[in-house]
Amino acid sequence: MDARAEARQITWYHTLELDGFTTSGTFDLRPYVKEYGIPEDLSGKRVLEIGTWDGFWAFELERRGAEVIALDLDDERELDWPPRRRPTTFPEHARGRGFAIAKEILGSKAERVVRSIYHATPEELGQFDLVFCGSVLIHLRDQLLAYERMGGLTKSGGMLISAEEPAGGLMNLLPFAASRYHADREAAVVFWLPNRRAWKRMIWTAGYDRVDEHGRFTMKSNEGYDVPHVVLHGHKS
Numbered sequence: 001m002d003a004r005a006e007a008r009q010i011t012w013y014h015t016l017e018l019d020g021f022t023t024s025g026t027f028d029l030r031p032y033v034k035e036y037g038i039p040e041d042l043s044g045k046r047v048l049e050i051g052t053w054d055g056f057w058a059f060e061l062e063r064r065g066a067e068v069i070a071l072d073l074d075d076e077r078e079l080d081w082p083p084r085r086r087p088t089t090f091p092e093h094a095r096g097r098g099f100a101i102a103k104e105i106l107g108s109k110a111e112r113v114v115r116s117i118y119h120a121t122p123e124e125l126g127q128f129d130l131v132f133c134g135s136v137l138i139h140l141r142d143q144l145l146a147y148e149r150m151g152g153l154t155k156s157g158g159m160l161i162s163a164e165e166p167a168g169g170l171m172n173l174l175p176f177a178a179s180r181y182h183a184d185r186e187a188a189v190v191f192w193l194p195n196r197r198a199w200k201r202m203i204w205t206a207g208y209d210r211v212d213e214h215g216r217f218t219m220k221s222n223e224g225y226d227v228p229h230v231v232l233h234g235h236k237s
C-alpha cells in the first residue's frame with residue numbers, strides 16, 4: 001500500500017506532520033520541543049536517539065542538521081514488561097511501521113536500528129556527539145545499565161539529553177536519591193520511579209562528569225492523562 005494511504009490507516013503514537021496530513025498521535029510533542037534544550041544547529045553532528053517509536057525526535061534532530069541513528073525494538077515481547085503483562089504474540093503491526101511510513105513521506109535519511117539500548121555498543125554504532133533519550137527509562141528494569149550504555153556511546157566532549165518522569169512531589173524533598181517500586185502500576189509498565197536526585201545521580205554514575213537540570217514540565221497526552229518530566233543534560237569531559 002502507498003505510504004500516504006497507510007499513514008491514514010494505522011494508529012500513531014506521535015503526532016507528525018506528514019506532507020499535508022497530520023497524524024493523530026497519543027502524544028503531540030510539538031508544544032514541548034522547547035523544553036528539552038536541544039542545540040538549534042546540529043549540522044555535522046552524529047546523534048543517537050533511544051526509543052524513537054514513530055520518530056518524532058529523530059525527525060526533529062535531523063531537521064536541525066544532524067545525522068541520526070534511532071534505536072527501538074519491533075517486537076513488544078522483547079520490551080521489559082513484567083511477566084504477567086508481557087504480550088504472547090507478535091503485534092499486528094511492528095512498532096517501527098509508523099517510522100518507516102513517516103521516513104518515506106518526509107524523505108528522511110534517519111536510520112532506525114532495531115536494537116535494545118541494553119545491547120547498543122560503540123563497536124557497532126560508533127560514538128555520538130549527542131545522545132537523546134525521551135521517556136524511555138521509566139519503562140526499563142535496569143535504568144542504570146541503559147545510562148551506562150549511553151555513556152559509552154557518547155564521545156568525549158559530547159552530551160546526553162534525558163527527559164523522564166520523576167517520582168511525585170514529596171519524594172523529591174528527600175535529601176538522597178530514591179526510587180519507588182512501581183512494577184504493577186496499572187496504567188503503564190513502570191518498574192522504578194526515581195526522584196529527581198536519583199535520575200541525576202545515575203547519569204553521573206554512568207560516566208557524565210557534569211549533570212545539569214535543564215528544566216521541568218508536564219506533558220499532556222491526547223488520552224487525558226498528564227506526565228511530569230524532568231529534563232537533565234549530562235556532559236562528558
Ligand SMILES: C[S@@+](CC[C@H](N)C(=O)[O-])C[C@H]1O[C@@H](n2cnc3c(N)ncnc32)[C@H](O)[C@@H]1O
Pocket residue numbers: 027029050051052053054056057071072073079080095115116117118133134135136139140
Ligand atoms: C514511552 S515511548 C517514548 C517514545 C519517544 N522517545 C518519545 O519521547 O515520545 C518509549 C519507547 O522506548 C522504546 N523502548 C523500550 N524499551 C527499549 C529498549 N530496551 N531499547 C530501546 N528502546 C526501547 C519503546 O519501544 C518506545 O518506542
